[in-house]
Ligand SMILES: *[C@@H]1O[C@H](CO)[C@@H](O)[C@H](O)[C@H]1NC(C)=O
């Protein structure tokens with residue numbers, strides 16, 4: 001190692017050598033620009049960028065993905081990743097590192113990549129969103145009992161259920177809307193919404209539809225059911241008296257979350 005020192009010094013000298021003309025010009029601009037104080041050498045404060053690709057990615061819950069973090073730094077001292085998501089494999093090249101993230105279940109999470117270059121650390125951020133458009137939105141044929149219709153809508157295999165809004169429309173007009181934000185399940189869910197509607201004579205022949213909205217931080221995913229027709233029925237004097245008040249009297253949300261429900265059952269069994 002000691003025998004390499006003279007060579008090292010020689011290399012240093014060679015690197016600092018510049019033709020006198022350019023050297024003088026450099027001194028000139030330095031004194032002009034900074035009033036005599038010499039700034040940090042430009043070699044160590046050279047700007048460099050850090051990029052993460054892709055910057056936005058929407059996946060299905062449980063999927064894995066790769067994020068490539070790259071930099072313009074000629075000799076990066078280190079790459080690191082900050083994420084709450086489980087990590088998988090890593091691949092790397094001279095100025096990039098590719099990270100695999102596994103089993104993405106957080107509906108939205110930021111992943112940060114840090115690169116250190118000549119003692120300075122910079123970062124880039126990617127946002128990962130996990131969602132699943134409902135496999136199906138099905139409105140059952142409306143059932144008339146007495147003077148009330150029962151409307152039942154099934155939304156299957158949807159994620160994240162906490163960002164779901166289920167809406168019922170009659171002839172294009174919203175008759176009921178329910179947000180499921182109180183549900184924080186991390187699994188795919190089946191949702192059944194049951195709504196009771198007071199029948200009015202004008203409802204006859206009207207189409208009813210059910211709509212599932214996922215509202216994900218600007219990304220809106222909409223699925224709708226096939227329309228169902230409110231069927232004819234014979235009016236009794238009693239139902240006529242109620243006909244003017246078309247209000248929601250009864251709403252039931254029924255949520256089935258496979259894995260979560262199973263876990264709760266097992267927990268209760270083990271406690272018993
Ligand atoms: C990562 O990005 C760098 C720079 O764009 C590229 O050269 C490299 O091939 C990428 N690696 C993978 C695994 O995609």
Ligand SMILES: *[C@@H]1O[C@H](CO)[C@@H](O)[C@H](O)[C@H]1NC(C)=O
Nearest residue numbers: 156157189190256257258259
């Ligand atoms: C949700 O509904 C689908 C289709 O009806 C069914 O195959 C699946 O098992 C249900 N999942 C749960 C968690 O109940």
